[in-house]
Structure formats: C-alpha cells, structure tokens
Amino acid sequence: MMTENDRLWLGGGVLVVGAAALSASTWTGAALGAAVTEADVPPLSPYTVFEMTRDWTAVWPQSPTASAVGAVLLDLVVVAALTWGLWACLRRFHNASHLATLHQVRDLTPQRAARTATRLRASLRDVKPRKLAPRDRGVLLGDHLPSDVELRGSDEDTYLALMAPRAGKSSAIAIPVAVEAPAALLVTSNKPDVYAATLASRQKAGTVWAFDTQGVAQISRSCWWDIIAEAETLDRAERLATHFVNQVKSDAADPFWAQGASDLLVGMFRAAWWDGATVRDVLTWVADPKERAPLRILYQHEEVLAEQVESSVNIAEETQSGIYQNARTAISALRDENVLAWMMPDRYRPRFRPEEFALGRDTLYLLSKKGGASSAVVAALADAVFTAASEAGERHSGRLPEPMRAVLDEAANICNIADLPDLYSHLGSRGITPYTILQSYSQGVRAWGEAGMSSLWGAATKKVIGVGLDDARFVNDIATLVGNHEITRGSYSKSRDGGSTSVSEHREQILEPAQIRALKRGTALLLSTGMPVAQIALRPWYLEDTLGHLAPAMRAEEAAIAERANMAWEKRKAGRRG
Secondary structure (H helix, E strand, O other): OOOHHHHHHHHHHHHHHHHHHHHHHHHHHHHHHHHHOOOOOOOOOHHHHHHHHHOHHHHOOOOHHHHHHHHHHHHHHHHHHHHHHHHHHHHHHOOOOOOOOOHHHHHHOHHHHHHHHHHHOHHHOOOOHHHOOHHHOOEEEEEEOOOOOEEEEOOOOOEEEEOOOOOOHHHHHHHHHHHOOOOOEEEEEOOOHHHHHHHHHHHHHOOEEEEEOOOOOOOOOOOEOOHHHHHOOHHHHHHHHHHHHOOOOOOOOOHHHHHHHHHHHHHHHHHHHHHOOOHHHHHHHHHOOOOOHHHHHHHHHOHHHHHHHHHHHOOOHHHHHHHHHHHHHHOHHHHOHHHHHHHOOOOOOOEOOHHHHOOOOOEEEEEOOOOOHHHHHHHHHHHHHHHHHHHHHHHOOOOOOOOEEEEEEOHHHHOOOOOHHHHHHHHHHHOEEEEEEEOOHHHHHHHHHHHHHHHHHHHOOEEEEOOOOOOHHHHHHHHHHHOEEEEEEEEEEEEOOEEEEEEEEEEEEOOOHHHHHOOOOOEEEEEEOOOOOEEEEOOOHHHOHHHOOHHHHHHHHHHHHHHHHHHHHHHHHHHHHO
C-alpha cells in the first residue's frame, strides 16, 4: 500500500514525464509542420524548447503557422495518450478504498483465468486462452471494484460464501455457478429456486437426476440409488453410518451411545452388502435385537467385524436396548416409505451410479426441506458422489479430466457431511470444485464445531463475504484480515513565540466492522489466498444478457411445481376424506 510520500514522489514523477513528453511532442509536431512547407528545422534541445515558450515565431520564422498547427495536433494526440495511460495505471494500480487493486488480483482476471482453465481441463488444452468463452474461464466470482473487470476462480479452488438471507446467495452465486458448470454438477438446496432456474439449461448438458424425498419441488421419483452399495468396503460403510449417527450425536450426550449405534449400523450395512440385501432388510434387523441373520452373514465373511458387532448385542439388556434405540433413531428417516422408495431397487426406473456420474455431464439435485434425520440421506448421497469422483480422479492421473462442481447451498442444514472441512483440503486437487454457501460463520460452527469450521475456513481458497453479517466477533476478525492503511495528519500549535506545524503518520483500519456489516447490497468482500482483500460486485443471473434464457424457463418450471403441489394437496385431501 502506498504511503503519502510515495504518492508525492509518484505525482512528481508523472509531472516530469508529462512535461518532457509534451516538450518533445511540441517540437516534433512543429518540425513535421515545418517539413511540409520545406522550412528549416532547428535542433531539439532544452534551449529550443525554452525559446518556443518565449517567442514561437523567432524559433520557426519560415513556418510559424504550419509548425503551430503540427505542434497542436501532435500535442493533442500525446495528451490523449498520456491521459489514457494515467487512467490505465490508476485503474490497475490504485484503489481509493485501499482494498486490493486490479494488479493485485490479476491472477483472477480474464486472460490469466483463461490460461489456468486450459491447463486444468482436458477439452480446452488445444484452445487458445483468448478464444475461450467467459463461462469456460472458471468459476464466476464477480466484478472487481472499482475497475469493473470480471474475476473468476479456477476449478482447482475451493469456495465458501457467507451472507445473510436475501443477500443474493441463490441469484448471484448458486445459479450462475451451476449454469456454467462445464461437466458434472451436484446441487443441494432447501428451496426450489435453483432447481427451477437451472433445470432447462442442465437438461441440454446431460441427464438430470433429482432426489426430492420431501417434496421441495414436488418431483416424482424417476430413479433410485442403491445405498447399500456404499458399504462395499469397511471404510465406506463407516462413512455411511456416520451420516446417520450424526443426526443423534450431541456434544452433551455420552459418546458411548452414538459410537455403539455407529458400530451396529456398520455391521448391518456390511452384512446387507455381503448378502445382496436391501436397506429395508437393515431396518428389519435393527428393529429386532434378537435377529441373528446379520451376524451369521458377517461370520462368513468378516469374522473380526462380526465379533465386534456381537459384543454390542450380547450385553446387558438395558445397554443393548439403548444402542439399538439410538441406531433406530439415526435411520428414522428411512421409516418413511416415500423416502425409502428412492433407495429400493426398481426395475422400471434407472439406477443412479455415482461412479458414472462423476465422469459425465449429468446433474444431480439433492433437495430437502430441513435438517435432522432426512438430511442424512442427502449427506450420504453427496458423500458417495465425492468419494466416487475422488476415485475417478485418481484413475485419471490424479484429477478428473473435466471438473465436477458441487454447489452446496444450505450445506450446514441439509448436507452436513461430518468431515467436509477435511475433504476441502484435497477436493480441488482431484478436479472437484465445492462451493459451500452458509448464512453465517456461526451456522458452520453449529454444524462442524469450532475446530471444524475453522478448518473449512482455512481450506477454502476463495471466500466471499456478503452483506448482513451480524456476528460481531466474526466481523471484527474480517476487519483485521482486511488490514490497515497509513494516513498522514497535520497539526498546528500556537504559542507566544509563534506557531509550529507538525505532520505525523498513523495506521487505521481500512474497513471498520460496522462498514463490513453494512456493505452495499450487491457487493461483497473477496478473500483469495495470496492476495489482499478485494471488493467485488456480485452478478445476479437476471442481470446477465447471456443468462436471459433462464427467466422464461424458470417461470415455466415454477408454474409446473405449483401445479404438482396442488395435485399433491388434492390427493392428500381426498385421502383424508376417504
């Protein structure tokens, strides 16, 4: 950041260069005018320039008019060029707000973002960066302020957005990022707006898979997912069980019960996988502590696991009852036949396969109205996709040939993957681009704990801080990260012996916490790894000419959702009458 002395030196340098350039251009223009009339041309020297300012006719006696016209014309060109150059330098290297200049965020500007995109995406490696369409340059962040230059992150970055409700999370982040996804796309949401806005566009890209177990968008079941297939290995079975047990886990409760329920579910899931059973069989086994079928299956294939599960069964009746009750509570969402149906084999509907999805251009919408037990299914399926994509990336020299984007809107409520903060540290390197959207930092703390949210914050290489954040501690932390700038203050003191003037330099915060809380709607702060904090203007999809086609498609889908909701209501009402 420039100090006051730096600005004085820069201003003086600009004046000297400008004066020298105008002096040279005045003589050159006059010489060209004189040459046209075949008049003599005096040599360029400081003395000649001085004499031109004192007595023009004496320097150009044979062509006073022609030389003057030539000098004026060339001076106008030079003044225009100097003005443009000064404007370009100020635009690139100066920011009156003391936030990041365009030069400091240059790696996110169109040309450099395009070069990064051609390196990361196999389909773009033979394309010249300057010919890339804007949507192919990376993940849209917004426009740098005050320069208004578009900024984009890469598909090896990881993203986190924090902003209050009605601040543009869907319109300026979720929808634009989803619509521009170059390959596979995973979207989670508790509202139908992102689904309605992007459905038509994503249908053109590939197959659309939608899991709407709670009727967020009233989508009829058109596919199924084999949740038991996720228990293919012991590690994956443990991850699957964790998603469900997290719903009954509490910091205040004794961890023994949650761990016991987790061990029991791991055994049940593995037994179901070995036996080719379904999740309905798991529900049956968990409902009856006396059921010995899963243990017999495990003893045939995994004796150590079988012994561990049996130790959870052959204990005091009260303890056994508590473990089984916790397990039943953890998978309570599966008691709903409407939810269970999405995970049961169905020969009339296609099966969703995460391993195929990761390498294609399909779209997966995971919709859920609220947290709790029902969100475990969303978290389990999202995690299955991440696992499959990571494994696919490993089979393709470390990263997916085409990046898979994951827009995790309301992630803390409906897609609470317990180790998402840890996953963030390597997803970008596998060609998976996660964009987690939260309402506040404290919402993340409630979901992942203080350490987990701190880890997620640290692992996100691009962080967007929007308007309306009222967490005083967090806003103070952001003000600290924005930093300070130097200001010069002068003071005058008067005494009997006369007066004296003194100048001192002070440092003060670039943005006060109150200013961060009251950011102008439509703007945000961008914290990018290795760069100063920048201010950006968000770009809602409805203000983009290239996304104008989304509006009629969104209206049509919203009308269809309303019609489906009315039909469902009438059906329920008729059922109550019956």
